[in-house]
Amino acid sequence: MVPTNYYVILSAILFGLGVFAFIFKRNVITIFMSIELMLNAVNLAFVAFSQALGKLDGQVFVLFVIVVAAAEAAVGLGIIILIARNRQTLNVERVDLLKL
Amino acid sequence: MTAPLVVFFVLAGLAVIGAVSLILQEHPIHSALSLIVVMVALAGLYLLLGAEFVAAVQIIVYGGAIMVLFVFVIMLLNAGVEEHTSLSKMAGAPGLLLVVALGGFVAATIAKSTESVQAAPQTGEIASTTGISNMLFKDFVYPFELTSFLILVAVLGAVVLAQREKL
Numbered sequence: 001m002v003p004t005n006y007y008v009i010l011s012a013i014l015f016g017l018g019v020f021a022f023i024f025k026r027n028v029i030t031i032f033m034s035i036e037l038m039l040n041a042v043n044l045a046f047v048a049f050s051q052a053l054g055k056l057d058g059q060v061f062v063l064f065v066i067v068v069a070a071a072e073a074a075v076g077l078g079i080i081i082l083i084a085r086n087r088q089t090l091n092v093e094r095v096d097l098l099k100l
Numbered sequence: 101m102t103a104p105l106v107v108f109f110v111l112a113g114l115a116v117i118g119a120v121s122l123i124l125q126e127h128p129i130h131s132a133l134s135l136i137v138v139m140v141a142l143a144g145l146y147l148l149l150g151a152e153f154v155a156a157v158q159i160i161v162y163g164g165a166i167m168v169l170f171v172f173v174i175m176l177l178n179a180g181v182e183e184h185t186s187l188s189k190m191a192g193a194p195g196l197l198l199v200v201a202l203g204g205f206v207a208a209t210i211a212k213s214t215e216s217v218q219a220a221p222q223t224g225e226i227a228s229t230t231g232i233s234n235m236l237f238k239d240f241v242y243p244f245e246l247t248s249f250l251i252l253v254a255v256l257g258a259v260v261l262a263q264r265e266k267l
Contacts, residue, residue, distance in 0.1 A: 002108045002148065005210060010112045010145075012206040014138070016199045017119040023195035027182040029128045029174055033135050036166065037119060040142055043158075051149045056231045059154050060240055063232070066161050067247045071254035073166045077173045078261030084177045090128075091183060 007048030014041035028083060028090050032076050039069050107148055115141040128179045132170050139163045153229040 018041060021034035043062045050058025080090070087095055118137035125131045139162045146155035236244055 002104050006108060006112070007145070007149070008210050009207065010115065012203060012210070013116060014119055015206075016203045017116070017123065019202060020195050020199045021119075021123045023198070024123060024188075024192050025131075025182065026184060026188050027128050027131075027179065029170065029177075029179055030122070030131045030182065033122065033128075033131055033170060036162075037122065037135060037138060040139060040162070043154075044142055044145060047146055047149050047151050047154055051151070056228070056235055059151050059228070059232055060235050062151075062154050063157065063236065064240075064243060064247060066157060067251065070161060070166055071250050073169055074254045074258040075261070077169060078258040080173060081177065081262050090177065090179050093185060093188065 004048050004052040008045055011041045011045040011048065014038075014044065026091050026093060028080055028092050028095070031092065032073075032080065036069060036073070039065060104148060108145070111141045111144045111148070114138075115145070126181045128174050128182065129171065132167060132174060135170075136163055136167050139167065151228055153232055 015038050018034045018038035021037065022031055025031050025034060043065055046058040046062045046065070048058075050056060050062075083095060084090055089095070115138050118134045118141060121134035122131045122138070125134060139158060143155045143158040143163070146152075146158060
C-alpha cells in the first residue's frame with residue numbers, strides 16, 4: 001500500500017509546477033494548459049483522500065471537476081480564437097488593450 | 101520496496117517529467133503532448149488507488165476530448181514558438197520563489213497533518229463504480245443536473261464566441 005502522503009506530496013509538486021508554468025509561459029494556449037495541470041493535481045489529492053478515508057465523495061467531486069474543466073476548455077478556447085482573430089497574436093504581452 | 105510502491109514511483113516520475121517538459125518546451129504543441137503524458141500517468145495512479153471509473157474518465161474526457169480540443173485549436177491558429185521578452189524572463193525568478201514558498205507551505209501542512217490522515221481506516225475494497233453511481237444519482241443528483249445546465253451554457257457560449265458574423 002502506498003502511503004497517502006506520497007500522493008498528496010506528488011499533487012503539491014504538480015500544482016506548484018502548474019503555478020510556475022502559469023506565471024512563466026507567455027503563450028495564452030500554454031497558460032490555459034497549465035490551468036488544466038493544476039486541476040489535475042487537485043483531482044489526484046481528491047482521489048488519494050477518498051481512498052484514505054474509505055469514502056467515495058472525493059471521486060464524485062473529481063467527476064464534477066472534470067465536467068467543469070471540459071466546459072471551461074470549450075469557452076476558454078473560444079475566447080482564445082477570438083483573441084487570435086482580433087489581435088493576430090497569441091502572446092499575452094501583446095494583448096494589452098486595457099494598459100495605459 | 102513492494103510492487104505498488106515501484107509502480108507509484110514510476111508513474112509519479114513520469115507525471116513530474118511531463119509537467120517539467122510542459123514548462124521547458126518552446127512550442128505549444130510539444131507542451132500539449134507533455135500534458136497528455138501527465139494525464140495518462142495520473143490515470144495510472146488512479147488505477148493504483150482503486151478508482152477505476154475515474155481513471156477511465158480521465159483517459160476518455162481529459163486525454164481524449166479536452167486535449168484533442170487543445171491540439172485542434174493549436175493547429176487551427178497555427179501557433180508558433182513562443183517569444184520571451186527580457187521582462188518575461190525576469191518574471192521567472194519571482195515565480196520560482198513563489199512556487200517554492202507555496203511548496204514549502206503545503207509540505208509543512210502535510211507534515212503537520214500526517215497522523216490524522218494515516219490514522220484514518222483504510223477500508224481498501226469498495227465497489228467503486230457502483231458506489232459512485234449510487235452517490236451521483238442519489239446524494240448529488242441536484243449538482244449533477246446543474247452540471248448539465250452548465251455544459252449547455254458553455255456550448256452556447258462557445259458557439260457565440262467562435263462565430264464569425266453577428267447574428
